[in-house]
Amino acid sequence: MKFTEGMWCLQEGVSIEWMSNVERMRVQQETVDLLLNKLQRHRGDTLNSPTISAKVTSPQEGVIGVKLVHWAGQVDNGPHYTINQETGHAKITLDRGTKKLSYASGPLSLTINTALNELDFVFRSSENKKLTGHSWRSIGYVRDTRSEKYNTADGIYAERQGYMLAELDVGVGEKVYGLGERFGPLAKNGQTVDIWNEDGGTSSELAYKNIPFYISSKGYGVFINHPGRVSLEVQSERTTRVNISVPGEEIEYFVVFGETPKDVLRRYTSLTGKPALVPAWSYNLWLTTSFTTNYDEQTVTGFLDGFEQRDLPLGVFHFDCFWMKSYQWCDLEFDEEMFPDALGYLKRLKDRGLRLSVWINPYVGQASPLFEEGKKNGYFIKRTDDSVWQWDFWQAGMAVVDFTNPAACTWYTSHLERLMDMGIDSFKTDFAERIPIKGVKYHDGSDPARMHNYYALLYNRVAYNALNARVGKSQGILFARSTAPGGQQFPVHWGGDCESTFEAMAESLRGGLSLMLSGYIFWASDIGGFEGTPPPALYKRWVQFGLLSSHSRLHGSSSFRVPWIYGEDCSDVLRDCVKRKILLTPYILQEALRGHREGVPLMRALFLEFPKDLNTYAVDTQYMFGSNLMVAPVFCEEGEVTFYVPQVEDENAGNWVSWFDYAKIYEGGRWYTETHGFDTLPILVRPGTVTIMNHSLKAPEDPALKGIELLVNGKLGGETLVEVVDPAQTGEVLKTIRITPAADGNSVSVEGHEAVLMHLN
Template sequence: MKFTDGMWCLRRHRGDTLNSPTISAEVTSPLEGIIGVKLVHWAGQVDNGPHYHITSATGHSKIDHIDDAVHFKSGHSKLTIKTSPNDLDFVWSGDSGQKLTGHSFRSIGRWTDGLYMEHEGYMLAELDLGVNEKLYGLGERFGPFVKNGQTVDIWNEDGGTSSELAYKNIPFYLSSKGYGVFVRHSGKVSLELQSERTTRVNISVPGQELEYFVIFGGTPKEVLRRYAALTGQPSLVPSWSYNLWLTTSFTTSYDEQTVTGFLDGFRDRDIPLGVFHFDAFWMKSYQWCDLQFDEDYFPNATDYMKRLKERGLKISVWLNSYVGQASPLFKEGKEKGYFIKRLDGSVWQLDMWQAGMAIVDFTNPKASKWYTDHLMRLMDMGVDSFKTDFAERIPFRNVKFFDGSDPLRMHNYYSLLYNKAVYEAMIDRVGKANSLLFARSTAPGGQAYPVHWGGDCESTFEAMAESLRGGLSLMLSGYIFWASDIGGFEGTPPPALYKRWVQFGLFSSHSRLHGSSSYRVPWIYGEDCSDVLRECVKRKISLTPYILREALHGHRACVPLMRPMFLEFPDDPNTYTIDTQYMFGSNLLVAPVFTEEGSVTFYVPRSSKDDSRGKWVSWFDYKKTYEPGQWYTETHDFSTLPVLIRPGTATAVNFRLKSPQDDPLDGLQIIVNGRLTQSDWEIEIVDPKNTHEVLNTIAVDSVTDGIIRI
């Protein structure tokens, strides 16, 4: 929200000249290197929450009073506050003493919309920006990757991938100067990122207080590590989830015969498939969600689940937290008070999506258990995972929640409760090592309930590129796993796009073929599409030892599997604006092809650590080398794309694997490119049966027979 008219004029009325409010500031440090400020106008307001959870500790900060300033230190981060009259100034600095950000002239305020009327008003904080400073993150955002110049509202919406709206809004941005800012407010947070004031980020929230934390890290990776320590560590996922997922698509017609035909087609074409997903119409029309297989199409679902299991498949089903009036669950939920209510106590209902639908109120523990008990029944039938769709259309006017939470603040926060309830129900039944979701919406802390996918994209190259931008932005917001709808959701992809998205999608952390009104099985686009898919799936499976190791590192340090280039190469200024390529883990550069003819331009980054270790080489041709610090333009057929191996690295692969769950040591090979340092000689091999555990640690020089040296 904008509050100024140019540099000099505030938007005000005459009443503002008569009375002046006061704002108090409370400074805290929940964890080392993180300093927070809470700005409070009126302290007498009722606070019904909810609030995003943060982790805190003590004993890592100290305060010094020197002359007319207070110096608040936490690790290598320092906040200096000038306290002389009429000269209030906040300055954050890092270990070098260089300013990170701060509050300079006229940068803290309170705006109201009238003198005598009841009003909520807004709190405003403006944080300084430096020369050439770039900003990133704020959740899964599909517009420009660098957020400078944008206006961003943190408010979950179902808007597809081609608009400014987002399913996954995270009030955290990462700066190229080595710090991040997390706004701890679960309601609507508005940010003007160098768009209202060209030297500032303006942050405003409705209400009487605003709390934010400046997280110093020095490097982008360290900022993300500390952000995760504050808001929650990312959880790991089972190894089988890295295999290919196939769905029925959304509005297509399907039954047991259709599904079986798809599975036979994959088997006959030798395309590995790990997970089959039943989308919305596994339930009867108008009854979403009744959490019952439609007997007209699946007359004996329990037996059919067994037959699918005999094929070695995991099973996923679609659900949301909405209950249509025609669902048998509606009457029970209404009678027991399990739905979000209007102020008069009646059930809040809507005809948009499902006729007369209600929404489960997860602030009610009994409602949560009621809902998840039905999921337990489905897991007993053989379901292994749930696609937790929607949760963005949460009402916030004239409604009330069971626990009395502020509806405005519950709008975004609801997705956490929804995903948490389903995820923890899975843990109760199958354990953490085998639990994961396929979730669309989220909020801060949601990295604990993986995986998340990119929502409804169109079947175009442009949508493929915007999906990548969204994924990379989410990866800079505390998340380590992400997927897109391979081929695009809306429309039917032409064969060239299908094959290029397959290449990209199988170099994502998770890979799912999914559409809306058309199937995504490859042979309907041509048997050459089947060939491309087969090669891409088998290549990803061969990379399982590498993927599991990188994921475990991501869990420990909040480093995503798909990494924006500057996250891995912060010393190369050319990487800070690149959004059409990424690092897949620490060793592999991937540049998806976004053109029908196969032309692709990509950048090979520089690193002082890497430059003495050799050259980058092509995954497909070890004789093909690339110089660091150079741009390249190539044309690729559908058998390849730019995938480069970083110099000075050892990458664990196993070309014998038939699935990610197989023994990684039987046939293990190490691809070594260039000269290794001593710290690179040991590689952790993660147990595919428990991705939290290390099965073995391989000393590269002790397995010379298994090493492919480039």
């Protein structure tokens, strides 16, 4: 939120009390408490002005937190994000000569100048390089008269809206990324970002997945530990700063250090929760009924028969909203008019070898039989007069399930369990963004404004835990639209309602890469676009891109996404792309397991993999699929694509090669422009790598050990370990294969498993 007019003036009705001095401090074990105040010229300056209490802590090595509090007397009803805590790693020293306090946490340090009127904070790396900090006039308390609570008739007692303001320095050439799923330019410099979940599609500043965490090209990240609305001016108010403001009396942030961007993500996900794994079958192709299309058992069966006849591998079928009666979302019952024998039909689908998914949301329409039950038992969010909060925007008279009520969670879970008893394997947890904040109350007394974003965590957790209780740890999977920090523990997330255009395809990729720079390792988009009907060229290009995403789903709004309705050549493209993803299953499972351990996503912005190549920091139309494969989707009908090939650190590793033609090589550090038909796109294999695959697989969940192939490109820098992950339990490694280069670097030996070996370059 902007409060200023340029460097010198404030906006009308705004005043800011800037902190300029450390009045006193106290060091206790691994905590530093500071009392900050304004510029001090004489003792009279201690009167009629606010102070801000600052607390410095370190929940984990390499992470330093700063909590700033104006008034400490506020009632805190929560909710709060979970922060994983450790102790015993912080070191605090004070130089009494310079009056500088040093707070060190492993490779990260914070220096605070406590000399009179010389307040500043400087975060530094282990190499003593400045990362960020608070310089002149960067910690303040804002009073704003432009609010409903302000009334001049109240005189000196007139209430102003208060904001905590923390401004963190941005260096020359520094780039800022992340902040959840954002669809504009990947680098957030120059943007205003409000962390506030909304159902806004994929073509505006609104987003379904807002994460108050950003990652900097300088080797650090910042997590703002606040579940309510957080506003960031990323060089859009002060060109030398990221201005962070929250309404209320306190703000807390954590600076997360990393030698590389991957290290930052590792520490951030260790702080907020390691990403969960998903079952191998989820990497199959998903097909949906689409949203508002007319369908019944005959329609669905016809689609499935069409896939079988065309040899199109399909693993999951999803029933979207109208599996339930209109106006009754969500009663969690199959519409008996459309599906008179739902249980029998689901069994028939399961007999085809399909996994099944159904759409749900956390709302209950007034026409639903569950409405009276929920109203009677207090399972819904209430108004302050104890009536049920309702509106007509989406479902007529709908209520919102109150997941802060344990009884409501049990009730909702019981209906999910009933669906699982029928054969449902996954839930598409849609919505959870339209959560009221005014005139409402929760069962546990949570602050409604702080619950607006946080609600998505509760909703997804209930559905995810219900699945995991049935199938076991890391075997449950959602298809979720909204989330908040920590939501990486309840995968998978998809990109929401995009249009059927090349531009929307590109913005979807930016949104996915942005989310996956925010602690998430899995992501999908609606292949073909959600709104509208894609022309055949777009459909085929989105199929290529979507089958090189972690998860792949054909989904639309008012039109079906089965390929042959766009032309039989679309079926050919889909078949090739699905089979390519299946043969890459061992590689995908290995990369996902690494992501679970280290917080590194399956789809990666180039700079995440090549931080020393400065040319990668501006690229947002291509990505790494795991560590070894670079993908450049085609975003035009003509098939022309311009892409950058990164420089690898080991110059002796060799050249990148085309996935489709191993004789076609690419030099790192160069741009290329090519034109591709629909049978290819730029997929490049990184030099100095070993990629595991298996052409014998018919589905991702097939046994993993028989038929393994190892694609070695270029010279290996040393022994390389390839983990064969168990498709039946994706957190377990069946076997580790060691690939050792010969002394001349031109050949390798393989130990641990018989495998077909291809040595390129």
